[in-house]
Amino acid sequence: MGSANNGKKKKVTFDDIAKYTGFSKTTISRYFNFPDSLTLDNQEIISNALIDLDYKENKVARILANGKTEFIGVIIPNMLNHYYSEMLNRILQTYGDFGYKFLVFLGNEQEETERKYIQELLAYNIEGLIVMSFTLSSEELAKLPIPVVTIEREDRYVSSVNTDNYMGGVQAASLLARHNCDILVHINTADTTPERPAYGRIRGFLDICEEKKLNHRLIYVERGDSFEEMQESLGEVFRELDTSYSGMKKGIFVSGDTRANILLNFLIRKYGSLPEDYRIVGFDDSPISREAVIPISTVGQQIDRMAYEAVSLLVEQMDERRKRKPVPLQEPVHRVITPILIRRETTEQKN
Amino acid sequence: MGSANNGKKKKVTFDDIAKYTGFSKTTISRYFNFPDSLTLDNQEIISNALIDLDYKENKVARILANGKTEFIGVIIPNMLNHYYSEMLNRILQTYGDFGYKFLVFLGNEQEETERKYIQELLAYNIEGLIVMSFTLSSEELAKLPIPVVTIEREDRYVSSVNTDNYMGGVQAASLLARHNCDILVHINTADTTPERPAYGRIRGFLDICEEKKLNHRLIYVERGDSFEEMQESLGEVFRELDTSYSGMKKGIFVSGDTRANILLNFLIRKYGSLPEDYRIVGFDDSPISREAVIPISTVGQQIDRMAYEAVSLLVEQMDERRKRKPVPLQEPVHRVITPILIRRETTEQKN
DNA sequence: TTGTACGCGTTATCAC
DNA sequence: GTGATAACGCGTACAA
Numbered sequence: 223m224g225s226a227n228n229g230k231k232k233k234v235t236f237d238d239i240a241k242y243t244g245f246s247k248t249t250i251s252r253y254f255n256f257p258d259s260l261t262l263d264n265q266e267i268i269s270n271a272l273i274d275l276d277y278k279e280n281k282v283a284r285i286l287a288n289g290k291t292e293f294i295g296v297i298i299p300n301m302l303n304h305y306y307s308e309m310l311n312r313i314l315q316t317y318g319d320f321g322y323k324f325l326v327f328l329g330n331e332q333e334e335t336e337r338k339y340i341q342e343l344l345a346y347n348i349e350g351l352i353v354m355s356f357t358l359s360s361e362e363l364a365k366l367p368i369p370v371v372t373i374e375r376e377d378r379y380v381s382s383v384n385t386d387n388y389m390g391g392v393q394a395a396s397l398l399a400r401h402n403c404d405i406l407v408h409i410n411t412a413d414t415t416p417e418r419p420a421y422g423r424i425r426g427f428l429d430i431c432e433e434k435k436l437n438h439r440l441i442y443v444e445r446g447d448s449f450e451e452m453q454e455s456l457g458e459v460f461r462e463l464d465t466s467y468s469g470m471k472k473g474i475f476v477s478g479d480t481r482a483n484i485l486l487n488f489l490i491r492k493y494g495s496l497p498e499d500y501r502i503v504g505f506d507d508s509p510i511s512r513e514a515v516i517p518i519s520t521v522g523q524q525i526d527r528m529a530y531e532a533v534s535l536l537v538e539q540m541d542e543r544r545k546r547k548p549v550p551l552q553e554p555v556h557r558v559i560t561p562i563l564i565r566r567e568t569t570e571q572k573n
Numbered sequence: 574m575g576s577a578n579n580g581k582k583k584k585v586t587f588d589d590i591a592k593y594t595g596f597s598k599t600t601i602s603r604y605f606n607f608p609d610s611l612t613l614d615n616q617e618i619i620s621n622a623l624i625d626l627d628y629k630e631n632k633v634a635r636i637l638a639n640g641k642t643e644f645i646g647v648i649i650p651n652m653l654n655h656y657y658s659e660m661l662n663r664i665l666q667t668y669g670d671f672g673y674k675f676l677v678f679l680g681n682e683q684e685e686t687e688r689k690y691i692q693e694l695l696a697y698n699i700e701g702l703i704v705m706s707f708t709l710s711s712e713e714l715a716k717l718p719i720p721v722v723t724i725e726r727e728d729r730y731v732s733s734v735n736t737d738n739y740m741g742g743v744q745a746a747s748l749l750a751r752h753n754c755d756i757l758v759h760i761n762t763a764d765t766t767p768e769r770p771a772y773g774r775i776r777g778f779l780d781i782c783e784e785k786k787l788n789h790r791l792i793y794v795e796r797g798d799s800f801e802e803m804q805e806s807l808g809e810v811f812r813e814l815d816t817s818y819s820g821m822k823k824g825i826f827v828s829g830d831t832r833a834n835i836l837l838n839f840l841i842r843k844y845g846s847l848p849e850d851y852r853i854v855g856f857d858d859s860p861i862s863r864e865a866v867i868p869i870s871t872v873g874q875q876i877d878r879m880a881y882e883a884v885s886l887l888v889e890q891m892d893e894r895r896k897r898k899p900v901p902l903q904e905p906v907h908r909v910i911t912p913i914l915i916r917r918e919t920t921e922q923k924n
Numbered sequence: 925t926t927g928t929a930c931g932c933g934t935t936a937t938c939a940c
Numbered sequence: 941g942t943g944a945t946a947a948c949g950c951g952t953a954c955a956a
Contacts, residue, residue, distance in 0.1 A: 235933055246943045251935060259941065281696040283933030286637045286948050301662035302860075304655075311652035314679050323697070325674055328665050345632040346674075449863055480864065487866045494845030509653075512800055513831065515838045515866040586949055597927045602951060610925065634949035637932050 234277045243271045285347065290544075294536060295343035296326045297336065299355040304508040305525070306354060309373065312529030313352065319530070320537050329355030340366065350536040356418075369539035371532050376417045381539070381555040383532045384419040390521040390561040391426020391475070394503040397519070397569060398473030399434055401501050405467050406431055406438040409459060410477040411445045423477055423505065443481075453484050460488040471499045479504035479511040482518050486568065490515055502568040517566035524559050531557045585628045594622045636698065645887060646694035647677045648687065650706040655859040656876070657705060660724065663880030664703065670881070671888050680706030691717065701887040707769075720890035722883045727768045732890070732906040734883045735770040741872040741912040742777020742826070745854040748870070748920060749824030750785055752852050756818050757782055757789040760810065761828040762796045774828055774856065794832075804835050811839040822850045830855035830862040833869050837919065841866055853919040868917035875910050882908045
């Protein structure tokens with residue numbers, strides 16, 4: 223047995239391999255980076271030596287020598303929201319495609335902290351940055367010395383990937399329109415301002431309503447910090463809708479499945495089942511839309527594709543930088559991913 | 574003015590600062606690591622130089638020089654399960670407490686891939702590893718050259734943090750017993766084997782039932798890869814329970830809130846509300862337990878504390894390694910976190 | 925209190 | 941096809 227290498231086991235380096243095989247450090251390096259430049263015999267010799275010595279590669283040293291960390295920084299607002307955790311999930315999974323590792327920070331809504339995080343990330347020589355939090359302006363992000371891609375946030379001065387929110391609004395409103403609702407209602411949060419991509423949902427909804435001359439209404443609720451707060455504000459909305467439009471068929475497009483579910487629960491708890499004069503469409507295709515007591519129709523964001531596009535957009539720019547004469551992007555690239563309408567029982571109820 | 578450093582802006586190094594200020598590199602280094610060893614005047618001079626030159630620290634170089642990466646590796650099974658994403662969330666948040674950065678990989682259930690991930694992590698000189706996936710045995714993990722802490726998985730040969738699952742089972746069963754149920758049922762997944770911490774839930778449940786001589790029953794369902802599969806297998810269970818124990822008061826302890834919610838939904842869809850002869854307790858305190866049409870009583874794992882304990886346990890061991898004469902742990906440390914029983918409407922219904 | 929010289933493990937640039 | 945040597949940017953004895 224090799225016996226236990228007790229205490230601090232010194233790591234095996236190129237130097238050790240070189241001495242062991244009689245080659246130079248350079249040749250060992252070449253074995254890893256340009257194996258074809260060695261004779262097959264010599265490759266074999268080194269290959270065996272690696273096993274004999276139990277060599278483990280040291281990426282830190284490589285980074286110092288050539289500057290490529292293969293690190294991408296990620297700043298994400300939180301992970302309570304399924305949308306973000308799923309996005310992070312998909313981002314991490316692109317490791318298989320591109321080989322980049324991710325350093326993740328949770329942005330806590332404070333500008334200064336977030337700047338600190340970015341400095342820390344830069345100190346590790348990350349090669350690119352993905353930003354999902356919205357505390358820092360794209361103008362500021364664009365000034366960073368590395369490529370930046372944002373996801374679903376204000377993106378005027380940087381490249382980005384967003385859902386086609388307008389299309390989402392159109393899809394939702396059209397579906398409700400097809401069900402011959404007497405009144406279309408869209409519920410969104412008060413902080414959905416025009417510069418946010420999510421604002422497109424409102425425009426899409428309104429455009430369809432106006433185009434088809436449908437009776438409609440827009441309701442803003444506070445975002446709310448907790449589930450209970452959301453429940454409370456939606457409780458009022460529910461009671462008002464339920465009484466004001468009594469007897470009318472109501473088509474409700476709720477921006478966010480969590481809120482759609484809350485509304486649905488109010489209905490079920492009041493009526494024991496989903497009344498026929500209610501049709502509901504959510505947004506996000508988050509787990510709750512599937513797990514709800516009546517599965518909720520929803521506009522599904524293609525999170526997997528968005529994550530992939532974000533990373534690949536970043537990789538393109540990072541690759542460009544490695545060239546002799548890099549041609550940086552003159553204009554930010556904005557990729558838009560079409561959402562997918564998912565019909566479930568809150569619109570397709572079989573009675 | 575320094576003018577715009579065009580093209581590839583060379584990074585400012587200690588050498589540049591040294592030349593600029595007239596000090597040596599060493600003094601600059603000391604400024605960062607032992608500022609008190611410089612006179613206040615000289616600190617001031619260097620401090621100003623940093624601003625003038627717009628110096629950005631380079632952690633990679635520092636790592637190479639002293640070996641401390643401040644990286645912790647994390648291997649997590651997936652992020653679809655809220656439990657994992659929340660745990661990751663909390664782990665990432667410990668950055669504020671300990672300053673360690675996390676390199677995260679998603680274990681995909683294949684031993685070889687997971688070993689590859691670990692090698693990659695080691696290549697980056699991570700100082701410690703947190704493992705939540707269960708593909709690799711603790712025996713194998715214990716052989717790694719760095720400290721390892723597992724969370725809620727088989728942990729015989731490594732340090733770990735687990736929920737007190739036994740206590741959780743006891744709490745759930747006791748609560749149901751207090752409601753004078755005629756039959757206590759525990760639903761768990763078939764893969765919950767004795768070496769898994771989660772097995773304690775079963776033992777706790779059984780012990781209470783036997784101690785109080787309660788009519789009880791244990792039902793195993795397949796884990797299921799999708800929500801639909803879970804729904805299907807639980808559908809059968811539901812129909813059987815509903816007919817077999819008709820007229821009896823049923824106390825059901827479901828291992829996992831997602832499954833508890835599915836069961837609840839079957840009830841609501843059949844009866845329009847939660848019948849009085851049903852009492853349900855879930856496990857995990859995941860969002861669905863709160864968002865369900867009838868909020869579900871559940872045994873809540875203290876994920877924040879578990880994450881903190883895991884990281885701090887790791888940090889202790891990593892700190893120990895930096896000492897002259899490190900005294901490695903002779904025996905793995907197992908920290909156990911007590912779960913908290915959360916009573917909601919599925920047991921405390923006000924009619 | 926400050927400086928000199930070397931080491932960390934790899935890659936890049938020349939030679940041969 | 942292979943080797944010597946100099947970077948890469950910082951930490952750390954040891955010396956002054």
